[in-house]
Amino acid sequence: MTDVLEQRAGVSVLVCDPAGPTVTTIQDALDLVGAAFLGAKAVAVPAGRLDESFYRLRTGFAGEVMQKFVNYNVRLAVIGDIAAHLASSSALRALVEESNRGRHVWFLPDLDALDARLAALA
Template sequence: MKIELLKEKNVDIALVSSDEKVIVDTQSALDLAMTVKYETGTNKIIMDKRNISDEFFILSSGMAGEILQKFINYHIKIAIYGDYSGYTSKPLKDFIYESNKGKDVFFVSTLDEAVDMLTR
């Protein structure tokens, strides 16, 4: 896993990248958040959706809700970028839509959009 610190509009953002899944369960998500906070001092994370377990995007698994609740409790803001067009689940589409209206969790198509969401 690689953590790169971006500075955009005077805001520090951690760009997390990896050749493998980084978030596979709640504990790995918390480990990521704390590692980012410790190594970069920021609470803003951007990552590619390919680095997140597919189970996260199956809302009935409860994984997304549990992880995102932990992130909110620890004041972690995250923007996850990637292609969401392959998902047909209406609850997931609604979840993404509602998340994007908030201020803590964003699901966007590109890295640039992710940066924009975390620097508003």
């Protein structure tokens, strides 16, 4: 499977292939934003495609990636189980809780949860 543009809850979403390249640099994140400009309003990235440094907040990588998506007005949904990361970082837990209250960056268990979130915005 490759990254695919899908209509989900009436919103164009770039659904990223779990087997795709790992997002390890800001340029990798910008490449996803650029791919979204082909018609997507959101990007659903499997949690496993994000480099481990994303989940270690002291690196600053998560903040930089999230800021790129916000700056370009493209929603970012991190899809999948990140429980192991949450268990080892209260700061990450706080970031996830805060992000999930907003409208731009979400951490969700699966695409069904993304559909529900997008439908609630309509």
